[in-house]
Each structure stands twice: as structure tokens, then as C-alpha cells.
Amino acid sequence: MSEPSQQSESAELREFRAEMRAFMREEAPKSLLGTSPCGPFDGYWGGKLHPPVDPDVLRWRDVTLARGLTAPTWPKAYGGAGLSYAHAKVFYDEMRELGLPRPVVGFGFAMIGPTLLQFGNEEQKLQHLPAICAGEIRWCQGYSEPNAGSDLANVQLACEPDGPDHFILNGQKVWTSHADRSDWIFCLARTDRSAKKQRGITFILVDMRTEGVTPRKIELISGASPFCETFFENVRVPRSNVVGEVNAGWTVAKALLGHERSMIGQSIGRDPGSTQRELVKLARKHLDAAEGPIPDPLLRDRVAAVSMEEAAFQLTLDRLAQSRAAGGPGTESSIMKIAATELKQRRFETGMALAGAQGLGWEGDAFDEEDLAYTREWLRSRANTIEGGSSEVQLNIIAKQVLGLPEVK
Numbered sequence: 001m002s003e004p005s006q007q008s009e010s011a012e013l014r015e016f017r018a019e020m021r022a023f024m025r026e027e028a029p030k031s032l033l034g035t036s037p038c039g040p041f042d043g044y045w046g047g048k049l050h051p052p053v054d055p056d057v058l059r060w061r062d063v064t065l066a067r068g069l070t071a072p073t074w075p076k077a078y079g080g081a082g083l084s085y086a087h088a089k090v091f092y093d094e095m096r097e098l099g100l101p102r103p104v105v106g107f108g109f110a111m112i113g114p115t116l117l118q119f120g121n122e123e124q125k126l127q128h129l130p131a132i133c134a135g136e137i138r139w140c141q142g143y144s145e146p147n148a149g150s151d152l153a154n155v156q157l158a159c160e161p162d163g164p165d166h167f168i169l170n171g172q173k174v175w176t177s178h179a180d181r182s183d184w185i186f187c188l189a190r191t192d193r194s195a196k197k198q199r200g201i202t203f204i205l206v207d208m209r210t211e212g213v214t215p216r217k218i219e220l221i222s223g224a225s226p227f228c229e230t231f232f233e234n235v236r237v238p239r240s241n242v243v244g245e246v247n248a249g250w251t252v253a254k255a256l257l258g259h260e261r262s263m264i265g266q267s268i269g270r271d272p273g274s275t276q277r278e279l280v281k282l283a284r285k286h287l288d289a290a291e292g293p294i295p296d297p298l299l300r301d302r303v304a305a306v307s308m309e310e311a312a313f314q315l316t317l318d319r320l321a322q323s324r325a326a327g328g329p330g331t332e333s334s335i336m337k338i339a340a341t342e343l344k345q346r347r348f349e350t351g352m353a354l355a356g357a358q359g360l361g362w363e364g365d366a367f368d369e370e371d372l373a374y375t376r377e378w379l380r381s382r383a384n385t386i387e388g389g390s391s392e393v394q395l396n397i398i399a400k401q402v403l404g405l406p407e408v409k
């Protein structure tokens with residue numbers, strides 16, 4: 001049965017939906033069906049250092065790439081399909097319906113690609129965007145430093161001219177997600193120490209294979225190492241890798257954060273019904289509720305509330321995507337980021353209340369794989385309100401830029 005939003009679709013969109021459905025049924029590898037929720041970070045991350053082992057992943061990439069569908073809304077000249085948001089949504093809806101992963105995902109699509117479309121020059125767009133579409137290059141983000149997290153404008157990575165055509169970078173980044181697996185990094189660097197701190201920053205792209213770039217893994221208490229510290233020692237970078245103007249990188253940096261925060265919001269928004277299905281499944285497994293309603297009325301109420309909030313949030317995301325004018329997202333990305341990440345944490349807290357002690361497993365025979373994975377996802381959801389700028393930082397932005405409140409000195 002079609003969703004309410006599909007019933008009001010134009011004839012042209014309905015035709016496009018039928019075309020996409022037929023394309024996927026025909027071309028998508030059968031082994032990938034039903035394997036993914038199709039979120040913006042669920043799929044092949046690309047990159048030279050980590051080619052996919054599964055040939056079906058590459059096949060799915062190839063058939064979509066041939067139609068520009070790895071980046072549906074990007075212009076055709078740079079490897080995209082030039083589709084409207086409404087058409088792209090139809091494409092993603094149909095993939096989600098079949099449980100197909102996005103053909104290629106990552107920070108290239110979520111952050112640097114849209115930023116280059118806004119601020120990059122033609123050479124930069126032609127060099128990087130088609131490579132992102134093809135999943136050839138994996139990107140990481142060189143923003144945070146030991147003394148520049150929430151106070152990001154305090155970045156100190158030194159970037160000094162070396163002749164007319166190069167810069168030399170010296171310093172350190174931290175929390176660089178997947179730097180050890182990435183081919184390129186986009187960095188905020190300090191080019192002028194005498195100016196007000198936002199005015200002396202330059203946005204620069206660095207090939208990770210350049211001599212002097214060293215990512216070092218940070219091992220977490222869980223044993224995983226999703227982050228690195230990334231060191232720069234006399235790293236020589238062409239001036240042509242600067243995006244926008246020298247010393248004007250703060251504007252580019254903020255635009256990229258808008259894309260990052262929107263993407264975090266979108267990655268958390270879910271197709272209507274999936275939260276309810278997930279929570280009811282947990283109740284059936286862990287409570288005395290093999291069938292019929294969840295016995296505890298308070299828990300039942302929480303499941304209903306969080307499911308409704310998720311459905312409403314998804315509709316708001318769709319509305320924002322459709323109404324967005326050309327260019328990047330504005331301050332709404334801060335609102336969506338905080339709403340999405342806190343909603344996700346409420347969803348997991350509800351799930352944990354349903355799972356009880358089974359939700360607290362870390363290892364051991366008393367827990368099955370599903371329980372252990374849920375515990376890890378619940379803990380990971382705590383990081384969502386920190387990455388991309390903490391909730392407090394988003395509230396500061398909203399207070400200043402949306403509500404026009406005075407700054408506290």
C-alpha cells in the first residue's frame with residue numbers, strides 16, 4: 001500500500017517512482033536486498049585504501065553510477081543525476097522499501113561534496129566530485145584540535161606560505177574519524193594569527209599520502225578505534241587546494257557544519273513505523289508480551305510517544321528538504337541536529353527500559369548477538385549529541401541566530 005505522501009504525488013513523480021522500482025528490481029544485486037535501512041551512512045564508504053570485498057557492492061555502485069544515482073541531486077557535469085530533492089526522495093524511498101544500501105556513502109557526500117558545490121572553483125569540483133560519486137576517494141574531517149572543539153575558531157594548525165604556490169602545515173588534529181582509512185582530509189588551518197580568530201582561518205584540502213601526514217589511532221575503552229589523532233609535520237600543500245579565499249575559511253567551515261548537522265539529522269530520521277516495529281519487537285522478546293498490547297501502560301505510552309515523535313520528525317525532514325532553496329542548509333540544521341539526536345537517545349532509553357538487564361550486556365553467553373549490538377548502539381547514541389558540535393553549542397547558535405538573544409559575555 002502506498003504511503004499518504006505518495007498518494008498526492010504528481011503524475012511525473014509517480015512515473016519516476018515506477019521507473020526506479022523497475023530499475024532496482026532489474027539491476028540491484030539480489031544479495032543486497034533487505035540488508036540495509038538505507039540511511040546516509042549505511043553503505044559502501046569507498047576509498048582506495050579499503051576497496052569492497054563483495055563484488056555485488058561494486059556492481060550496485062556501477063549500475064547506479066552509470067545513471068548518476070550515487071549522488072542524485074548533484075549536477076550531471078560532476079557525476080550526479082541533476083535530480084530535484086523530490087525525485088531523490090523517491091529514489092531513496094524505493095531503495096528503503098527494498099532494504100538496499102546506498103551505493104556509496106561517507107563524508108564526501110555528506111560534507112565536502114556539497115561544500116565544494118557551494119564554494120569550490122571549477123578545477124576543484126572536477127577533480128573531487130566525480131571521484132566522490134564513484135567512491136574512489138574517502139574523506140575525513142580535520143576540524144577538532146586539543147584546544148579547539150566547541151571553540152572551533154581557535155584552531156591552531158599552522159599554515160604558512162612556502163613560495164607563491166604552496167603552504168606548509170604543522171600541528172595536530174584530534175578525533176579525526178577514520179583518518180587511517182581516508183585518502184584525503186579537509187582541514188581548518190591558521191593562516192593569520194594577528195586577525196580576530198575567525199578571520200585568520202583557511203579551509204584547505206590535503207592528500208593523506210603527502211609526506212608528513214600521520215594518523216594515529218585512538219583506542220577506546222570498548223577496544224574499537226573509530227578515531228585518530230592526525231599529525232602534520234612540514235606538510236607541503238599546493239595553494240590551489242585552498243577552498244574559497246585565504247583567511248576566509250570560517251565561512252566555508254560553517255557551511256560545511258550545516259551540511260554535517262543536516263546529515264546527522266537525516267541519518268537519524270527513520271521511515272515511518274520502523275521505531276514502533278523495533279520497540280514492539282523488543283517488548284515481545286523481553287517482556288511477557290508475546291502477543292497483544294505491551295502489559296505495562298507506562299512503557300506502552302513511552303513506545304507510542306517516541307514512535308509518533310519519530311514519524312513527525314521524518315515528515316519535518318522531508319518538508320525541509322523539499323522547501324530548501326539552492327545553496328546549503330541554514331540555522332535549521334542546528335535545530336534538526338539537536339531534535340534528531342535527542343530523539344534518538346529517547347528511542348534508545350525506551351528500548352533499554354523494555355530490554356531490562358538484557359540491554360546491559362557487553363559480552364558473555366547470557367546475551368545474544370542482537371542484545372549485544374543493541375547495547376553498543378545505545379551507547380553510541382550518546383556520542384550523537386557531541387559530534388558535529390555539542391547540543392550546548394547548537395543551543396547557543398539557535399539562541400543567537402534564530403531567537404536573536406544577546407550573547408552572555
Ligand SMILES: Cc1cc2nc3c(=O)[nH]c(=O)nc-3n(C[C@H](O)[C@H](O)[C@H](O)COP(=O)(O)OP(=O)(O)OC[C@H]3O[C@@H](n4cnc5c(N)ncnc54)[C@H](O)[C@@H]3O)c2cc1C
Pocket residue numbers: 140141142143144145148149150151174175176177178383384386387388389390391392393396
Ligand atoms: C563520534 C564523534 C566523531 C567525531 N568525529 C570528528 C571528526 O571526524 N573530525 C573532527 O574534527 N572532530 C570530530 N569529533 C569531535 C567533535 O567535533 C567534538 O568532540 C565536539 O565539537 C566537542 O568538542 P570537545 O570534545 O573538544 O569538547 P569541549 O569543547 O571541550 O566541550 C566540553 C563540554 O563543554 C560544553 N561547552 C563548551 N563550550 C560551551 C559553551 N560556550 N557553552 C555551553 N557549553 C559549552 C560542551 O557542550 C561539552 O559538553 C567527533 C566527536 C565524536 C563524539
